[in-house]
Amino acid sequence: MNFHKPELVVSAGSIEEAEKLFAAGADSVNVGTAQYSLRMPGDFSLPMIGEVSRIAHAQGKKIYVSINSLLHHEELGSLEGYMQQLAQYEVDAIVFGDPAVLMTARKAAPSLKLHWNTETTSTNFRTVNFWAKRGASSALLARELSMQEVIGIKEQSQIPIQVQVHGMTCIFHSKRSLVSNYLHLQESGESDDREKEMFLKENSRGGQHYPIFEDRNGTHVMSHEDICMLEHLGTLVQSGINSLYVETLGKPLSYNCRVVSIYREAIDLLSENPEAAQDPAWMEELQAIQPAGRPLGTGFYFRGQVY
Incomplete structure (x- = not known):
């Protein structure tokens, strides 16, 4: 008996990465520009998006x-032109959260x-069906859901469902430049390469490090472990989950390609x-190639995890 084969979606940080991730087995890539997207592994210009669209569609991929x-008010003025260009490139979908994007x-x-x-x-x-009635053709579920909740939403959803199955997740985001502010407070001047090695930890959880980085969209604190649902994919496939997402942020291309394969x-x-x-x-x-200090886990799928 053949079951629905879920789509394998992967974030990409460059044209080269997109090509190699497609070759490794990805069905679709998720990209974005720093101006409008959060926590993408690379900053794609419109011509770069057009090139990846051409590459993807030539292979029957997305x-x-x-x-x-x-989004703030001053950013909306250029959004119309940006989206019109995406339509000309025939990208397969945009991923949005703000109703302003839908209206635009x-x-x-x-x-x-x-x-x-x-x-x-x-x-x-x-809530998923609320957005379905307003034009959403797919929904990406929150990372804090249990397996039972994911399956329950899938059973009642009017549109396809995507869940994350591998990689780090964001546990806190602020529009404020917290890293720069901290470094200035320490009289260390502007942000430098030390930011790349910054992390948070709690005294009660000495072995858990939470990576922190800052970009034009603010400050991001990431999970101390990477989700890895490889051993539980059968349940997701049997439940009819439509799309499985691999987050590549913070990992080298060689690692991401092997994970995807x-x-x-x-x-x-x-x-x-x-x-x-x-x-x-x-x-x-997977355990052998996992970066030191980044344990593999199942996130919230099977426990009420508190980060």
């Missing part, structure tokens, strides 16, 4: 563009498909039989 930053798309680029993703409030099927093999196998035994070498390899 490109999604994130417009999920916290209706006016400037009504042909663009809309994937709803707030990262925090997509936690119940009624392993998930590709697992998805292909489980789409034939969700109860099929997985190759134990897959998990062993």
Whole structure:
């Protein structure tokens, strides 16, 4: 019996990365520009997006563009032209959270498909269906949901559902430049390369480090572990989850390509039989290539985790 084969979506930071992730087995890539997107692994200009769109469609694959930053009034003026260009490039969808993006798309680029993703409030099927009635064609669920909640939303959702299955997650975001402010407070001048090594930790959790970085959209604090749902993909496939997302942020391309290729093999196998035994070498390899200090876990899927 063949089950629905979920789409494998991966974030990409450059044209080269997109090409290599496609070759590794990704069905779609998610990209964005620093002006309008949060926590993308690279800053894509419009010509770069156009090139990746051409590459993707030549292979029968897809490109999604994130417009999920916290938009202020002064940023809306250029959004119409940006989205019109995305429509000309025939990108397969935009990923949004702000209703202003949806309203702009209706006016400037009504042909663009809309994937709803707030990262925090997509936690119940009624909210998902609210956005479905307003034009969203897919929903990306919050990372704080249990497996039971994910399955429950899928059963009631009127549109396809995406969940994250691998990589780090954001646990705090502020529009303020907290890193720069801290460094100035310490009389250390402007932000420098030390920011790349910065992390937070609690005295009661000495072994847990929370990476922190700052960009034009503010400050981001990330989870101390990486989600890894490889051993539980069968449940997601059997439940009919439409799309599985691998977050590549903070990892080298070689690591991301191997992760994608392993998930590709697992998805292909489980789409034939969700109860099929997985190759134990897959998990062993993931553990072997995992960066030091970044444990693998299952996030909130099976426990009420408190970061």
